[in-house]
Amino acid sequence: MQLFLQQGANGLMLGGMFTLMSVGLSMMFGTMKVANFAYGAMYMLGGYSAFWASNLLGVPHLLAIVIAFVTAFLLGVVMEEFGFSKFRGNEEATLIFGLGVALIARGGAVLAWGSQTRFMPISFDTYRVAGLVLPSARLWAAVASLGIVAVVYVLVNKTPWGRIIRAISDNPERAALMGFNTRLQYWLTAGLATGLAGVASVLLIPVFSLSPAMDDAALYTAMTVVILGGLGSITGCFVGGMLLGLVTAFSYGYLPSPIAPAVPLILLILTLAIRPEGLFGSKDRVV
Amino acid sequence: MTTTDLIKTSPTRVNLDILGYVGLAAVLIIAPLLTSNAYHLNVFVIMAVNAILATGLAIVVRAGRLSLAQASFGGVGGYTTGILTTTLSVPFWVALPIGGLLAAAIGVLLGLTSLRLRGFYFAIATFTFSQLAIVILRAWTDVTGGMSGMFGLPHPTGFLGFDFSDPLQYYYLVLIFLFVAVLIYYACTAGTSFGRGLSVLGEDEVLARSIGVSATRFRLLAFAISSGIGGIAGSFGAHFIQGVSPSDIQPIVSIFIVVMVMAGGAKTLTGPIIGAVIMTMVPELLRASAQWSMVFYGVFLLLYVFLFREGLLPIVSKAAKRLLARFSNGTMSNSSAVPVQFLSADQCKPDISPTPVGSGTFMAFQGLGCSFGSLRVLSDLNWGVEAGCINGLIGPNGAGKTTFFNVMTGIAPLTDGTVRWHGKDILPVPEEMARRGVARTYQHARVLENHTVSETISLCAELSKRNVSDAHLNWLISVMNLKHLANVNGKDLTHYQRRLTSIAMAMASNPELLLLDEPLAGLDDTETRELSTLIAKIQRETGNTILLIEHKLSEVMALCSVLTVLDHGQIIAHGTPAEVASNEDVIEAYLGHE
Numbered sequence: 039m040q041l042f043l044q045q046g047a048n049g050l051m052l053g054g055m056f057t058l059m060s061v062g063l064s065m066m067f068g069t070m071k072v073a074n075f076a077y078g079a080m081y082m083l084g085g086y087s088a089f090w091a092s093n094l095l096g097v098p099h100l101l102a103i104v105i106a107f108v109t110a111f112l113l114g115v116v117m118e119e120f121g122f123s124k125f126r127g128n129e130e131a132t133l134i135f136g137l138g139v140a141l142i143a144r145g146g147a148v149l150a151w152g153s154q155t156r157f158m159p160i161s162f163d164t165y166r167v168a169g170l171v172l173p174s175a176r177l178w179a180a181v182a183s184l185g186i187v188a189v190v191y192v193l194v195n196k197t198p199w200g201r202i203i204r205a206i207s208d209n210p211e212r213a214a215l216m217g218f219n220t221r222l223q224y225w226l227t228a229g230l231a232t233g234l235a236g237v238a239s240v241l242l243i244p245v246f247s248l249s250p251a252m253d254d255a256a257l258y259t260a261m262t263v264v265i266l267g268g269l270g271s272i273t274g275c276f277v278g279g280m281l282l283g284l285v286t287a288f289s290y291g292y293l294p295s296p297i298a299p300a301v302p303l304i305l306l307i308l309t310l311a312i313r314p315e316g317l318f319g320s321k322d323r324v325v
Numbered sequence: 326m327t328t329t330d331l332i333k334t335s336p337t338r339v340n341l342d343i344l345g346y347v348g349l350a351a352v353l354i355i356a357p358l359l360t361s362n363a364y365h366l367n368v369f370v371i372m373a374v375n376a377i378l379a380t381g382l383a384i385v386v387r388a389g390r391l392s393l394a395q396a397s398f399g400g401v402g403g404y405t406t407g408i409l410t411t412t413l414s415v416p417f418w419v420a421l422p423i424g425g426l427l428a429a430a431i432g433v434l435l436g437l438t439s440l441r442l443r444g445f446y447f448a449i450a451t452f453t454f455s456q457l458a459i460v461i462l463r464a465w466t467d468v469t470g471g472m473s474g475m476f477g478l479p480h481p482t483g484f485l486g487f488d489f490s491d492p493l494q495y496y497y498l499v500l501i502f503l504f505v506a507v508l509i510y511y512a513c514t515a516g517t518s519f520g521r522g523l524s525v526l527g528e529d530e531v532l533a534r535s536i537g538v539s540a541t542r543f544r545l546l547a548f549a550i551s552s553g554i555g556g557i558a559g560s561f562g563a564h565f566i567q568g569v570s571p572s573d574i575q576p577i578v579s580i581f582i583v584v585m586v587m588a589g590g591a592k593t594l595t596g597p598i599i600g601a602v603i604m605t606m607v608p609e610l611l612r613a614s615a616q617w618s619m620v621f622y623g624v625f626l627l628l629y630v631f632l633f634r635e636g637l638l639p640i641v642s643k644a645a646k647r648l649l650a651r652f653s654n655g656t657m658s659n660s661s662a663v664p665v666q667f668l669s670a671d672q673c674k675p676d677i678s679p680t681p682v683g684s685g686t687f688m689a690f691q692g693l694g695c696s697f698g699s700l701r702v703l704s705d706l707n708w709g710v711e712a713g714c715i716n717g718l719i720g721p722n723g724a725g726k727t728t729f730f731n732v733m734t735g736i737a738p739l740t741d742g743t744v745r746w747h748g749k750d751i752l753p754v755p756e757e758m759a760r761r762g763v764a765r766t767y768q769h770a771r772v773l774e775n776h777t778v779s780e781t782i783s784l785c786a787e788l789s790k791r792n793v794s795d796a797h798l799n800w801l802i803s804v805m806n807l808k809h810l811a812n813v814n815g816k817d818l819t820h821y822q823r824r825l826t827s828i829a830m831a832m833a834s835n836p837e838l839l840l841l842d843e844p845l846a847g848l849d850d851t852e853t854r855e856l857s858t859l860i861a862k863i864q865r866e867t868g869n870t871i872l873l874i875e876h877k878l879s880e881v882m883a884l885c886s887v888l889t890v891l892d893h894g895q896i897i898a899h900g901t902p903a904e905v906a907s908n909e910d911v912i913e914a915y916l917g918h919e
Contacts, residue, residue, distance in 0.1 A: 073445040137623075141622050142627075149617070310449070
């Protein structure tokens with residue numbers, strides 16, 4: 039029972055972190071119909087910008103988060119302007135462009151900063167509540183994640199700006215004819231999406247650390263969450279993240295360690311095979 | 326362009342291609358002889374292994390799916406022969422086909438997901454699969470060596486005096502298999518009917534099925550072949566470096582193979598090889614570290630996506646062809662489908678439709694219904710097609726006319742009722758309907774963008790598996806006024822030319838029933854008159870049955886012998902054009918209440 043509760047708590051914390059990792063990708067999918075394969079690379083670069091800002095310039099942690107957001111935001115805008123906007127509607131070109139940027143970013147990061155794993159110099163405690171072990175880094179990341187996802191949800195679903203974005207997502211040409219500056223809105227969306235990846239990256243450094251090779255894991259986790267939940271739905275992203283977190287935590291808790299990593303993968307393959315539109319997605323995006 | 330021109334230009338094209346193949350083969354054979362450095366020879370072998378992997382991958386790329394798991398199939402081959410030759414002491418040459426077959430079998434499993442998934446979803450599925458393979462290999466430590474993998478694998482057993490521990494001889498061994506892989510790739514593209522069908526499938530799945538390509542079977546077979554080739558390549562790689570480990574099948578390795586295929590040109594026969602040569606050799610020549618190679622691959626992908634979306638080889642060969650065209654007046658085409666064989670004018674005559682005129686109905690519907698979820702588009706249709714004449718199907722927008730076509734051809738679900746074909750109940754499936762002799766056009770004329778009109782028509786005839794004479798195709802091209810467009814690619818046709826081509830494509834299989842979905846929409850008055858004359862002429866000369874959806878009522882009235890009116894998914898009137906025109910319900914449906 040103790041193990042069950044502990045893994046449940048771990049799963050919820052992990053789920054929060056996974057959701058945080060994925061919310062930007064989900065936004066970009068949902069509104070821009072772009073599968074950004076460089077998302078993991080943006081996540082990684084955001085983390086490094088915060089790391090170097092705090093390491094070399096000694097900026098406080100909160101400011102480092104802002105720096106990561108701004109850096110990743112700008113990278114996102116650049117990718118949108120020079121890449122994605124040119125390949126709108128061409129899935130294969132979009133995919134390959136993202137892969138190309140990801141390879142350059144990862145190779146370049148190793149060349150520039152070496153391949154060693156890095157941490158931010160912040161100390162965290164471990165809370166103990168009713169016999170459960172709750173590392174504060176994970177707990178805070180999960181709590182921050184909830185906050186950020188809530189803000190994004192309100193932004194997309196309840197504000198005038200969200201309405202514009204959803205209108206453009208629905209029919210870009212018509213929105214442009216109505217007088218919306220679609221190019222600017224795409225910039226903002228792409229920037230916000232990768233900016234959130236940057237923030238996620240910094241918040242999660244104490245848990246997952248920082249290295250050039252982390253982009254694959256981040257991209258992969260985000261893709262899994264987004265597919266489980268359904269493309270473009272923030273609610274789906276949250277549910278998908280929690281589901282993946284719980285499944286991961288319980289399979290590591292109860293299964294032999296060599297087999298445990300297979301369970302989330304099998305979950306994803308089954309989702310793709312049986313319900314590719316995900317839990318909250320609409321069917322028309324798949325076929 | 327006259328008929329003689331058409332025949333004269335094709336040898337030039339073939340000769341130039343053959344010249345390129347011979348040149349490439351000569352380079353591949355001679356290059357390693359110029360070095361005796363063992364390291365260089367190792368690079369050559371790795372390059373040849375990569376070329377086989379890339380050639381195999383190109384088969385599924387041509388079939389319209391981007392797989393990020395080719396290295397995993399290499400891993401399946403490598404591990405299988407590795408385990409068989411070491412733990413179980415099976416001879417290499419027995420283990421090799423087993424590795425290939427196992428990879429092919431797993432490829433079919435992965436191919437099953439491709440039936441529902443496409444684009445980036447499919448890429449993710451293959452990515453997941455390759456991750457899963459790594460997890461399994463790590464977990465199964467006793468057999469696979471876990472993280473560190475297997476080592477000490479034997480070189481292939483030598484025979485006839487060959488010794489495959491010598492890298493040069495090993496290189497030539499792999500080169501022979503590369504040659505075989507290219508032959509198989511040729512068979513899977515332009516070389517066989519299967520290959521040509523697969524190429525059409527990769528270009529336009531809906532169109533491919535509606536001209537008779539069995540999408541499921543073709544695609545699964547393509548996956549089996551592609552991954553089988555990958556497995557064989559993986560075995561050769563593993564037994565050359567005498568080891569195999571999970572790092573050989575990381576997703577990034579698969580991505581590198583994708584880069585090779587794309588960079589060289591997925592639509593060409595030797596493009597994947599050229600890609601493998603460049604992507605293996607350039608980092609070596611630059612003595613690049615793994616990181617620099619990664620950056621190089623990334624830059625190459627960006628160049629590809631911005632500058633040469635067709636791959637490098639087509640750029641080179643186009644330039645060469647342009648140069649050559651100056652001397653010989655040659656025409657250019659990238660596709661290698663067989664064009665229609667042109668006959669002299671007096672030999673052009675249509676095949677007669679198998680269903681005789683006035684034989685009643687051969688396709689009938691009872692209680693036919695079609696719903697999408699809770700949306701009911703068609704309900705309780707009872708109706709039969711009148712053989713040997715033009716049947717008209719009219720009705721206001723949204724009445725369900727196109728959906729009716731889609732149900733008849735198996736694209737939309739038959740949720741209620743039965744479809745009878747020559748007295749037998751059938752469940753329409755697109756490719757089966759095409760083979761039975763139901764051909765159709767679409768509202769937006771679908772043509773093959775990358776094939777010439779002549780090639781397209783000949784493909785449509787071939788893939789329907791219906792016996793069509795060359796005389797019929799010649800008649801079709803001349804009656805549809807397509808002769809001067811025979812060598813024009815689909816993507817260069819005008820709106821009206823696309824419409825003519827799409828009707829000729831449907832007629833190429835000499836169908837019993839031709840379904841035309843708004844053939845006159847968007848045409849000007851002259852074109853409308855010309856095309857309705859052509860439709861009447863086609864029906865008169867072949868004696869086939871046509872079902873026509875059209876909004877231009879004056880043309881419908883003139884063309885059709887019987888008219889059926891559909892509104893809100895139900896038949897509201899049926900009869901001769903004159904009867905229908907005076908029907909109160911029809912007037913109300915079109916004009917509303919007074």
